[in-house]
Amino acid sequence: MLFAHDTEVALRGAAALVNTAATLLTDTEDLATVADLDEFVRDWEWTGAHSGEPAELEAVKALRPRLRRLWTADTDDAVALVNELLAEAGALPQLVRHGEWSWHLHATPPEAPLATRMAVEAAMAMVDVIRADELARLRVCAADDCEDVVVDLSKNRSKRFCDGGCGNRANVAAYRARQRQH
Ligand SMILES: [Zn+2]
Numbered sequence: 653m654l655f656a657h658d659t660e661v662a663l664r665g666a667a668a669l670v671n672t673a674a675t676l677l678t679d680t681e682d683l684a685t686v687a688d689l690d691e692f693v694r695d696w697e698w699t700g701a702h703s704g705e706p707a708e709l710e711a712v713k714a715l716r717p718r719l720r721r722l723w724t725a726d727t728d729d730a731v732a733l734v735n736e737l738l739a740e741a742g743a744l745p746q747l748v749r750h751g752e753w754s755w756h757l758h759a760t761p762p763e764a765p766l767a768t769r770m771a772v773e774a775a776m777a778m779v780d781v782i783r784a785d786e787l788a789r790l791r792v793c794a795a796d797d798c799e800d801v802v803v804d805l806s807k808n809r810s811k812r813f814c815d816g817g818c819g820n821r822a823n824v825a826a827y828r829a830r831q832r833q834h
């Protein structure tokens with residue numbers, strides 16, 4: 653394992669959140685309704701306050717472009733953004749355990765707004781990534797027609813495509829190209 657378990661989950665969760673946005677005209681908005689956000693919250697096992705109000709949905713959606721910048725920023729810019737997210741939320745790291753989770757860090761109280769907790773969880777994970785000088789593991793999918801962000805937690809830093817099937821499509825395209833040459 654490269655980072656602590658909660659850091660890796662937080663990075664994957666932040667990537668999933670960023671990837672709910674429609675970045676290309678051909679993409680669909682995956683957080684179109686409060687029901688979509690409910691599902692995301694369930695899938696990623698977010699505990700704590702969840703109002704289900706439209707304002708909460710808007711706050712979560714507004715967070716996505718800020719988090720996306722972490723995938724494209726150089727280290728100095730990523731540091732500035734992480735510090736900004738932590739300061740805005742008045743983050744206070746505390747060790748906690750709940751449910752099936754052993755000791756891990758929360759830096760916001762469970763009653764803080766969902767978007768604030770999402771911002772801080774992502775920022776706290778980025779603290780680990782930047783301190784370990786591993787920012788290069790955050791990248792954008794290598795497929796020409798995909799802007800989804802990728803967290804490469806592989807040993808040999810080989811993950812180039814998102815989990816949305818781009819890797820398979822690239823393999824099939826390469827195979828077809830080879831067939832045509834015969
Ligand atoms: Zn927790």
Ligand SMILES: [Zn+2]
Nearest residue numbers: 793798814818
């Ligand atoms: Zn992709």
